[in-house]
Amino acid sequence: MRKIIELKGITKSFDGDVVLDHIDLDIYDNEFITLLGPSGCGKTTTLRIIAGFEQPDSGTVTFLGEDLLSLPPHKRNVNTVFQRYALFPHLNVYENIAFPLRVKKAPNDEIDTQVHEMLKLVALEGFEKRSVTSLSGGQQQRVAIARALVSRPKVLLLDEPLAALDAKLRKDMQLELHKIQRASGITFIFVTHDQEEALSMSDTVVVMAEGKIQQIGTPVDIYNEPQNAFVADFIGESNILNGVMLEDRKVRFHGHVFECVDAGFGKNEPVDVVVRPEDVDIVPEEKGMLRGVVTGVTFLGVHYEIIVDVQGFKWMIQTTDFVDVDEHIGLYIEPDAIQIMKKSKYSGMFGDYSSFSNEFDELSDAEAEVEEE
């Protein structure tokens, strides 16, 4: 694959706050790449640097090998789909989509062909004469995508474009976006704080926190083999425990030695151990590798989410078997369900469900949706 954009050592701070701290990132042709992270992690700033709305304090950005930073936004072969769409209210649907072509002074018949092609791509045929303010959120979204794609940019930047849509529409648009990306063959750089969105659409996910890239990988890699406690916690649910790597493929936590599939750590190296809630089997107490007491049960439709106290550490387990509060159970974990990570600055910050409640989780999600500027 051809490298299309290359960021090297990008650093940016606003009023002394470091927003991006030496970001290195390669973006390839025809890729759907997602920058994922909580608000304030620097993902939007990265996007704005590529678009040309911000200049980094240091570092370089190249586009097909040529310096991008010296070009003003209108000379860059990248277009943006803005979070709140930023459609032109004085123009109708047709003229909004035609806008980049009008600026280029393309001939009318060419504009007409291209705009209709775009309307077809985003399934808005027949909406030409409509005022953009009369459209629903999803329709506005699609006009914004069509407008950004009509001039055939090499790269499309999408800044949390689904954040303002309701849950159902979001799902539809995720599929739609994925389809459009495949059909157009244009590189999509997508910014979101929604891990589910990132996993379901992307070829590559870039997890960011505190201005640094935490991990780059395919959605499956990121989920199954998180590289530190932050990634493990941010993507899905994780039980993260302190462990000691006794030797290759042998790790000890909760005073018990487990077989695992990881190797290459130092002898007796302290590590973080990740076990996903769905990878823990509930067995009768005497057959368990670990024993614990159920302290909470929540029914979530597809499965139960139970909290189990094992030697004072609260595990989250997702299971379809019903167990009751105060029941004593055994936990069984397959070797390949255990993911070993090096200790990082995030060790000990995540992965214990002592203070967990669904309500609290939702509250903090809502907070994360606040637009970052």
Place this chain on the structure above:
Amino acid sequence: MRKENKGLAAVRRAVLAPYGVWSMIFIVVPLFFVAYYAFTDSSFRFTTENVTRFFTATSTVGGATVHTYLLIFWRSLKLAIISTAICLLLGYPIAYILSRASDRTQKILITLIMIPMWMNFLIRTYAWMTILQDTGILNGLLAKIGLGPVHIIGTETAVVIGMVYDYFPYMILPIYSVMAKLDMKLVEAARDLGCNGWNVLRRVIFPLSLPGVISGVTMVLIPSISTFYISQKLGNGKFYLIGDAIEGQYVANNLHFAAAIALLLMVVLLVCMALMQRYANKRAFV
């Protein structure tokens, strides 16, 4: 539910009643009287003579016979359009810069623009007299740098300067208030989609600020077309404008003809406004 709505409607009527009465007394009735006077003679019999007089009255200027009131009207229109154009050309960039400045700067500059409006209109006009006179401040300065003296007072230029000065804030403020609300994301979007600075202005900022431009033009054009004081003081009374004509007839106790001129002026202005509004609406959905 129905009952509640009825109650609400009654409350609404009660609240609106004072405004209804107010606009009746101060808008509808006076307009009616203007029309009534315009189409009656001194003994209040119906006549169209006042209106025809506006179009047919002639006088001799420098040996040539001219249609007095049509000439005056044309002169008023010309000076008003020139003043409005100058206000727009100067005011638009200022409004734009203002809307992009920091909050603090915006407040200070708005206050500076408004302060002259707190001073009496007559005093402002007198101030310009002393500035523009042949022996005035401006000519004093010009003489010092060896450029003067320039004869300004008593020319159309002086009248235009006075109008621009007096009505300038009415151009800036409506444009500024529209621009201040302009979503900066739209400007970013335009840049992103290939617009250089000029194209951003032409294709996004100007069309979106058009409502402000229309109300600014309206608020400057109307008072400057009907002004009489500025032309008397700064034009040395040499440029008889339509406002002067109305005032003159009124002072001469010829209320009927004064009403006819006022009515005709109003009709012309209404037509201008309607045309402008139509242009704006058409631009709104290209």
